[in-house]
Amino acid sequence: MVTSPVPAHPLAPAWLAVPTDANDLAEGVWPAGARREADGEMTFAGIRVTALAARWGTPVVLIDEDEVRARAARIRAAFQAAAARHGGAARVYYAGKAFLSAEIARWVRAEGLGVDVCSRGELETALAAGVPAGEIGFHGNNKSASELERAVEVGVGTIIVDSPLEIERLAAITERLGRPQRVLVRVRSGVHADTHAFLATAHEDQKFGFSLEEAEGAVARIRELAHVEFSGLHCHIGSQIFGVDGFRESAARVLELHERLAASGPVPVLNLGGGFGIAYTRADDPAPIEELADGIVDAVAAECQARGIALPTLSFEPGRSVVGPAGMTLYEVGTTKPVQVAAGESSATRLYVAVDGGMSDNPRTALYGAQYSARIASRAGDGDPALARVVGMHCESGDIVVDHEFLPSDVAPGDLVAVPATGAYSAAMSSNYNHVPRPPVVAVRGGEARVIVRGETIDDLLARDAGLAAPAPTKGEK
Incomplete structure (x- = not known):
């Protein structure tokens, strides 16, 4: 881990250092199959993220099948070996x-x-x-x-x-x-x-x-x-x-x-x-x-x-240790907005980066104050590190995807932003809040990708509304 010696941003928590490179992918945080290519774009298990987003839209939850399997096998082997040492x-x-x-x-x-x-x-x-x-x-x-x-x-x-x-x-x-x-x-x-x-x-x-x-x-x-x-x-x-x-x-x-x-x-x-x-x-x-x-x-x-x-x-x-690190969610940036915030006797700027998902596809930040990381995925940013808050598109001030992160200051609408470690308790806890369809879950392995949980459509949401159709009466109804 390489971070700069400069003081942290006055609005940043103590644990978040200013990175020397706001495009880096911290080892251990990002899925094993996440890479940044020479042209700056990220790939996931061998597939460019722009290709994945073009095929399935955003948000989309990506799961590296090989990593899930490897983690499951490693955990099983670790506990069996530890027990075997004691007979x-x-x-x-x-x-x-x-x-x-x-x-x-x-x-x-x-x-x-x-x-x-x-x-x-x-x-x-x-x-x-x-x-x-x-x-x-x-x-x-x-x-x-x-x-x-x-x-x-x-x-x-x-x-x-x-x-x-x-x-x-x-x-x-x-x-x-x-x-x-x-x-x-x-x-x-x-x-x-x-x-x-x-x-x-x-x-x-x-x-x-x-x-x-x-x-x-x-x-x-x-x-x-x-x-x-x-x-x-x-x-x-x-x-x-x-x-x-x-x-x-x-x-x-x-x-x-x-x-x-x-x-x-x-x-x-x-x-x-x-x-x-x-x-x-x-x-x-x-x-x-x-x-x-x-x-x-x-x-x-x-x-x-x-x-x-x-x-x-x-x-x-x-559970989390098997599937969590193998997951990554892609979002598309819709708007960015610098916000002046009081910081002691002065003020400082936080960059709000709004994406096309939020607490409906990952409520952990809103529920628990969970912390995540984020990076621009579709390219390498050129701007200096800027303290950012990645937020969702829901009608809640607490609709936060990533509470504290340094992103390149030139992050802009149309960029894809990736959030790692979302294999656990994101899709599992997703909802239709604000009538937002839940995103697909796509497994990637060996350069091939396939849907393992279908994303919802607006038609799916409307089909559940009994006021929009005349379903046949069920038993006991008139």
Whole structure:
């Protein structure tokens, strides 16, 4: 990373240095297949971005298939190797909530991962893509009776139970169907990951799982049931986590519970969730997955040895770290506008760069204050670095795509702007706010590109409006 020694812009956050080159692509932030060619234009997995935009329009979410596959394989290998060093085994499930389509499910399955789902729609997508039901884990804090019944009917490998009511629903369903079902009990370890409050999911005052004290009663109840099989514990401490410390502390607390439960029956599985962080900006510095895997598994193994208990089969659920860095979104600039902003006793200029997408195709900045990077993609800019804010086209002042970035000052209408690390939680969280169609998702591999999720059209939006047609009455309507 090369940055200039000049002071940061008065409106820039402390972590954002003025770059010596506002066209550079920071290693680790941009997809492995993103390149800037000699003429200044970017290519993605061997295809020029102008060609991709011309074919599919903008915004368009691009996914590098080879990188997704490589990341899935690398994560699986890292955890399996770490567990094997201690004579144990590890399983990895792709967290579909990050972004799930039939093709994504097939890619990760081909690389040896199971798939974790948390809704009927995600379940049916995975099944339709050919993922064996036994390789699927089903999450969710409010699974309906119909969702649970469908999961049991198709033979989902594991249901992660989240409440006493869900245990009773599952008991009734499995008894009626006469089919056994393996479950994990989700627990809150009390460890709060160093992350955004809405992303941290193991502290006590939140909707997921059982407290460590409540979990013992939940497991006792499950062990009474004829068709519900207790397979172990699950604990997920949050998202966008860069280090091992949170996992280490959480595992120690959960293994204390594991030891008590093992005194009265087997506890074969410990699932420690996912949440491994990625780089959205050059200020982010996530540890290599091998380092995380070794650190987490070593900590679990040491805790088990100290307690005199066997190392359980370990499971993990990465999502963002599989697909996030492999994605990049292209936008077209519509307007630019310098805005004078108060900065102490003086003022400074921020360049607003408005693009043809926004919070409808990526709401993370608006929801979480997430930070992203950006670069002009269709050419290399000639202007000096200017502090810019890339904003969307929605009727919201909080419609921000990239909050703080230095772009060449000559960025102009018609330029393509690329935002990296959008493979996770952009298309997955997209909406039709302001009646804006959701963009296509295009996979690129070996110089070839294909749509894996079709973009919507205005006709698609209008077709859902019952006031614009006379649909046949459904059952129960007159």
